[in-house]
């Protein structure tokens with residue numbers, strides 16, 4: 001088994017994950033098509049179909065999405081339009097041009113309050129609009145494309161707004177930082193996720209895969225690790241209750257993904273979350 005990268009269409013190419021995947025692709029070996037909302041709006045079925053038929057990618061990686069949970073709660077229709085219909089439009093186009101369809105998805109498709117690991121065979125049960133719309137997107141991909149990869153990740157950090165960057169910035173300005181308590185998952189660098197996406201494409205595997213860095217932690221542990229790695233141990237972290245909190249929605253507390261499919265298919269796992277975090281902080285320091 002093995003797969004020729006060929007012509008890859010990265011959709012949502014200017015977002016956190018999309019830009020990392022795009023940067024990682026060796027343009028000497030692949031033909032890269034990159035679009036974001038201003039180039040091809042994935043909610044516009046005609047635009048999506050026309051782009052696919054004109055360019056005939058053999059892989060479509062959908063990194064586009066409405067990812068702000070609060071915005072999804074406020075505008076449910078737009079969340080479904082982007083996260084569900086957008087995935088449907090791309091899947092239908094992938095089928096027409098016989099491309100492999102890759103859908104990025106999330107740990108937020110799970111929620112049952114239980115402190116158990118979720119593997120790819122567990123039944124999703126989202127509570128947030130974000131989680132529900134992402135699951136609807138996954139279902140369209142399964143229904144409409146014979147050849148697909150659905151890749152779920154969690155707490156992704158890299159460029160732009162994310163928890164790791166928030167702690168890095170806040171610890172420069174404040175002596176005390178409030179951290180939402182009772183949230184557990186596996187922090188995953190966009191770089192490690194991108195590497196795994198490329199390994200999966202190359203492997204020729206299909207189906208649903210969880211792709212998160214190894215190990216897990218609470219937000220508090222993650223924040224403390226960032227402070228320790230950057231020598232800012234003097235900053236005090238204070239737990240903040242997150243119940244139904246800021247967005248009027250219950251945030252899933254415990255969404256730790258088991259990477260059973262990666263193990264069973266003998267795909268190299270992602271690095272341990274601390275090692276990936278160290279790499280990220282080192283690279284950020286080198287940029288200065």
Ligand SMILES: NC(=O)c1ccc[n+]([C@@H]2O[C@H](COP(=O)([O-])OP(=O)(O)OC[C@H]3O[C@@H](n4cnc5c(N)ncnc54)[C@H](OP(=O)(O)O)[C@@H]3O)[C@@H](O)[C@H]2O)c1
Pocket residue numbers: 011012013014015016017018036037038040041042043062063064065066067068082086104105106107134152153154155156157160
């Ligand atoms: N970040 C995480 O912690 C995380 C965790 C698990 C899974 N994921 C999944 O990974 C994927 C990528 O996440 P990310 O963090 O890279 O998200 P992101 O930074 O928000 O990037 C999403 C990109 O999609 C674009 N977009 C929005 N609506 C669009 C439309 N109608 N047509 C075309 N493009 C559109 C956005 O443009 P604008 O910025 O202009 O809206 C943005 O450039 C998503 O599917 C997300 O659900 C993310």
